[in-house]
Amino acid sequence: MGESSDRKGSGLSKTQQPAIRFLVESALRTVISNTTxxxxxxxxxxxxxxxxxxxxxxxxxxxxxxxxxxxxxxxxxxxxxxxxxxxxxxxxxxxxxxxxxxxxxxxxxxxxxxxxxxxxxxxxxxWSDRSIPLGQSVLMVVPQYEQHALGAFVAADNLRQHGLWVHMAIGLTREELAELSGTRRFAMIGISVATRNSVEKKPSNL
CATH class of the missing domain: 1.10.1240 (Methyltransferase, Methionine Synthase (B12-binding Domains); Chain A, domain 1)
Structure with missing residues (x-):
């Protein structure tokens, strides 16, 4: 009678209870491990x-x-x-x-x-262009064929620390880059590539 009541109260069979207990104990060990x-x-x-x-x-x-x-x-x-x-x-x-x-x-x-x-x-x-101490802007280009952009972000962050406004141009076409560089006056245009081999792929108009 007591055994039957236990099964009804828990809703689990004898074979299910050890499996659930194992999962709970495993989860608790993981939490304790992460905490300590x-x-x-x-x-x-x-x-x-x-x-x-x-x-x-x-x-x-x-x-x-x-x-x-x-x-x-x-x-x-x-x-x-x-x-x-x-x-x-x-x-x-x-x-x-x-x-x-x-x-x-x-x-x-x-x-x-x-x-x-x-x-x-x-x-x-x-910051706006006029409020930046140096009042100069930089275009940081990550070419379409380049898969690594983190270096460009690190370089841009360093430039911002020196009071420059940095515009990130990632994966733009040659036409888009030409239009962007023609509509704004940039004090410098930087190109970020992962290896020297990438330089050979550089568009001729950059």
Whole structure:
């Protein structure tokens, strides 16, 4: 009678109960492991932690990791100027050594570029051409055939730190670039390519 009542109360058979218990205990172990996981102590450990967060399924993990890093006293500028380029290089190492899949590395790189886009958008919202100390604009070009844009975002961020307004031109055609450069006066036009081999593909009118 008691056994029958237990089954009715739980809604699970004897064979189902151990399986559910195993799943619950496994989930609890995962939560405890993530909670008690020690914080990185060195710059290299932080870079690895950031890479893991960038490639994770969670959209908020990498932002939480960055927030944790800043809580240790690392400034936002140091993160963008030092940590993120190092994280980008480490993602490349993981891909070359087959320790991360193409999808994982692509997701991580895309999120890094998103951080720079957000930062650049905030700067553009705060500054206009006339309010910038130097009053000069730069066109940063990432050609259509180039698949790596993170370097261009890093360079653009550095230029903004020196008081320049940077317009990002990513994947534009030759005609679009010609029209853009003709309608605005740029103090400099930069082209970002990953390797020297990409220079040979440079459009003749750039």
């Amino acid at each position: 996981r020690s914080a990185p102590r060195t710059r290299e450990e932080w870079i690895q932690r950031l890479c893991e967060a960038l490639m994770s399924d969670s959209e908020s993990s990498y932002r939480a990791a960055i927030a944790s890093l800043m809580a240790t006293g690392v400034s936002s500028e140091e993160i963008f100027q030092s940590y993120i380029p190092a994280v980008s290089a480490y993602l490349g190492e993981l891909w070359v050594s087959d320790r991360a899949s193409f999808v994982d590395v692509t997701v991580g790189a895309s999120r890094l570029q998103g951080l720079f886009r957000d930062k650049g958008g905030q700067a553009s919202a705060q």
